[in-house]
Amino acid sequence: xxxxxxxxxxxxxxxxxxxxxxxxxxxxxxxxxxxxxxxxxxxxxxxxxxxxxxxxxxxxxxxxxxxxxxxxxxxxxxxxxxxxxxxxxxxxxxxxxxxxxxxxxxxxxxxxxxxxxxxxxxxxxxxxxxxxxxxxxxxxxxxxxxxxxxxxxxxxxxxxxxxxxxxxxxxxxxxxxxxxxxxxxxxxxxxxxxxxxxxxxxxxxxxxxxxxxxxxxxxxxxxxxxxxxxxxxxxxxxxxxxxxxxxxxxxxxxxxxxxxxxxxxxxxxxxxxxxxxxxxxxxxxxxxxxxxxxxxxxxxxxxxxxxxxxxxxxxxxxx
Amino acid sequence: xxxxxxxxxxxxxxxxxxxxxxxxxxxxxxxxxxxxxxxxxxxxxxxxxxxxxxxxxxxxxxxxxxxxxxxxxxxxxxxxxxxxxxxxxxxxxxxxxxxxxxxxxxxxxxxxxxxxxxxxxxxxxxxxxxxxxxxxxxxxxxxxxxxxxxxxxxxxxxxxxxxxxxxxxxxxxxxxxxxxxxxxxxxxxxxxxxxxxxxxxxxxxxxxxxxxxxxxxxxxxxxxxxxxxxxxxxxxxxxxxxxxxxxxxxxxxxxxxxxxxxxxxxxxxxxxxxxxxxxxxxxxxxxxxxxxxxxx
Numbered sequence: 090x091x092x093x094x095x096x097x098x099x100x101x102x103x104x105x106x107x108x109x110x111x112x113x114x115x116x117x118x119x120x121x122x123x124x125x126x127x128x129x130x131x132x133x134x135x136x137x138x139x140x141x142x143x144x145x146x147x148x149x150x151x152x153x154x155x156x157x158x159x160x161x162x163x164x165x166x167x168x169x170x171x172x173x174x175x176x177x178x179x180x181x182x183x184x185x186x187x188x189x190x191x192x193x194x195x196x197x198x199x200x201x202x203x204x205x206x207x208x209x210x211x212x213x214x215x216x217x218x219x220x221x222x223x224x225x226x227x228x229x230x231x232x233x234x235x236x237x238x239x240x241x242x243x244x245x246x247x248x249x250x251x252x253x254x255x256x257x258x259x260x261x262x263x264x265x266x267x268x269x270x271x272x273x274x275x276x277x278x279x280x281x282x283x284x285x286x287x288x289x290x291x292x293x294x295x296x297x298x299x300x301x302x303x304x305x306x307x308x309x310x311x312x313x314x315x316x317x318x319x320x321x322x323x324x325x326x327x328x329x330x331x332x333x334x335x336x337x338x339x340x341x342x343x344x345x346x347x348x349x350x351x352x353x354x355x356x357x358x359x360x361x362x363x364x365x366x367x368x369x370x371x372x373x374x375x376x377x378x379x380x381x382x383x384x385x386x387x388x389x390x391x392x393x394x395x396x397x398x399x400x401x402x403x404x405x406x407x408x
Numbered sequence: 409x410x411x412x413x414x415x416x417x418x419x420x421x422x423x424x425x426x427x428x429x430x431x432x433x434x435x436x437x438x439x440x441x442x443x444x445x446x447x448x449x450x451x452x453x454x455x456x457x458x459x460x461x462x463x464x465x466x467x468x469x470x471x472x473x474x475x476x477x478x479x480x481x482x483x484x485x486x487x488x489x490x491x492x493x494x495x496x497x498x499x500x501x502x503x504x505x506x507x508x509x510x511x512x513x514x515x516x517x518x519x520x521x522x523x524x525x526x527x528x529x530x531x532x533x534x535x536x537x538x539x540x541x542x543x544x545x546x547x548x549x550x551x552x553x554x555x556x557x558x559x560x561x562x563x564x565x566x567x568x569x570x571x572x573x574x575x576x577x578x579x580x581x582x583x584x585x586x587x588x589x590x591x592x593x594x595x596x597x598x599x600x601x602x603x604x605x606x607x608x609x610x611x612x613x614x615x616x617x618x619x620x621x622x623x624x625x626x627x628x629x630x631x632x633x634x635x636x637x638x639x640x641x642x643x644x645x646x647x648x649x650x651x652x653x654x655x656x657x658x659x660x661x662x663x664x665x666x667x668x669x670x671x672x673x674x675x676x677x678x679x680x681x682x683x684x685x686x687x688x689x690x691x692x693x694x695x696x697x698x699x700x701x702x703x704x
Contacts, residue, residue: 110609117610119529126525130518130585131537137578138544138552145555153558202449208442216446218690220453225685227639229657230678233664234456237463237671243472245459279456291700333546340548343641361550368554369646381554388551392543 142385149379160375167379177380179355180363183270187359188339191274191281195334198278199285200327204319206286207293217290224283232347235276239263263349269356277344281337285330292326293319328399336391340384360384457682464488464676471672487676497677499652500659503569504638507655510573511637512630515580519629523588524618528597538589544582549642552578557646567650575643580633587632587699591625592618628699631692638685656681 115121149167151160171177206217226234239246241261250256262272296318304314342361345351351358351366364384368377429437463471467484470476491497526534556575557566565571599621600613608616641657648654651662660677663670689696 113609113611117612122610122614123525123529123531126521127529130522130581133514133518133574133577134541134544134581134585137556137574138547138582141552141555141559141578144559145551148555148558205442205445205449210442210446214693216450218693219450221689221693221696222457222682222686223453225635225639225689226457226682227641227657229641229660230681233660233674233678234460237675238456238459243671245476248476279452287697287700291697294697336546337548340550342548342550343645347641361548364550364554365646368557374554374558377554378558381551385551388546388548392546395542395546396539 145378145381145385147378148375149382151375151378153374153378154372163375167373167376168383170376171379171383176363177360180358180360183358184339184360186270187274187341187345187357188335190271191278191338192331192334194274194278195282195285196327196330199282199330200289200323202282203286203289203293207290221283221287223280224287226280228280228343229347231276231280232344235272235279235348236263239272239276264353266353266356269349269353273345273348273357276348277338277341280344281334285334288326288330289323292323296322325399329395332391332395336388339387460675460678463671464679466672468672487670487672488680491673491676491680495673496651496659496662500654500656501680503653503659504655504657506569507572507576507644508634508637510570511576511580512633514573514577515584515633516626516630519581519584519588520619520622520626522585523590523592523625524614524622526585526589527592528614528618538586541582541586541589544578545586547578547582549579549640553643553646556643560647566647567653569653572644572647572653572655573637575647576637576640577633579640579643580636584629584633587629588622588625591622595621624695624698627692627695631688631696632699634688635685638681 116125148160150162150164152163152166153160202220206213206220210216223231238244239262241247241259241264244259246262247256247259251259260268262268300318301314304318309317340361341359342365345357345359345362346365349357351362360380361384364377364380367373367380462476462480464487465480465483465485466476467482467486470480470482526537552575556578560566560571560575565574595618600617603613603617604610639657640655644655644658648658651659654662656677660674660681663674663677
């Protein structure tokens, strides 16, 4: 009796093992492996990224009533309407100003911070960790934080400036036509500068230490070391950062929307804000889709430069 | 090489260059300059966060006053208590956790599998695919969210947490896929090959050798996709009109109604929103930098 169950157990186990082995054999076939590794990511990518892009281009040719299921094909009407109105060009221009200003600021300050905290000193690990924190602050939180600190009546910024004698009366930084854009640029830079810092820091830390030692032994000054070793190593990452930050700031919606909603007046009404207004304020979804398509063209242009100049290698350099 | 310019510290400090500063003084000055610069950076980074915390601890009577003491005189947890027991905040928190868990798992699983496949299997159009993936990484949320709103409405995925997870994965998947792809190329093929000569099938080599080695990359991807989904504002703002489905970032705006802004509660909520991210960054900073290093 006992031996019976034992042999039964054993045969069961053998069978299970055989099944598992044949399953592994099956999964190891090249086609099967491709199917379960690459295919899921590819399918999702097509559904959630390529799909919406194609949809945006197509929807730009329609008038889309919000609560009616029928779309009306209107040829290029949405595009013509956009390209011939002044509002469109003004919002694009503001996006250029916003993107240019904040990218330049973020690049210079971000690289500076990376070079600074990459040096060896006591607690340098702690400082590096602290410096990364702003990048983890959600835009919505950043918005309220800046509005509170810059608040015209109760903000600590005005308090300090008055205390220091730099300002006579409290000033509404986000509510004033002449300072709103600058305030939005500086606020968003508080967070996104850190993106530059992280990228540059990551690159700096991968420069082999013996390059520096060799330069020192050869008698190079600190400036020469920076010029001949640090800078060439950073060239690529700086270029990537300019392109990525340029694209992202040009199309930045959330922080501008949260801080000023495009105001006061239309001082900070950038292109993405206008696209959002078109789609969800004026319920012109077709025109909003056309607007997205036009912004998308800018993205493609930058991406082409990126691929042409950098030729990002899909083979990794193992140095 | 013949004559390395090395002077012992003591000797250097004893040498006073005529009229100018001594080496020791220059060194001290340099160190003071470095310290000052670091202090400045830390102040700019930390002050807003600390001020947020400071405000969150002040009772309502201490919020709107003329000059606020730098060290709070009265500390009160009243805003935290109100948030947790009298607002929809716990619901928003739960929504955010569900969405982040979804985005992180989906991204980590798909990018690990996909990254492995791309690194180890050769097929046509690989180069084109690489560019497509990187191109996806450049995509800002607002450009995706408008057409997504139209599609998601058609297939009934608006006001649906699963629909939100899918939408936000669009922001985290491309870079994560790229990162894991690069990462698997740094894992030597020979390790898997030796497992296979020891009798393992290709799948077993993948499961038992490659996956465990990819752990640092997976942590970097998890951290990145967590940050993306936890912080995202535009996509939920566009896709979710149903208040009970809002994540924290959108829900935060329920604390300001027209002219009434509950600053104390907003700051308390903000602290509670950023806290988990801060803990992750401080604990996992190494992987974050590692990830970006491999990725680009």
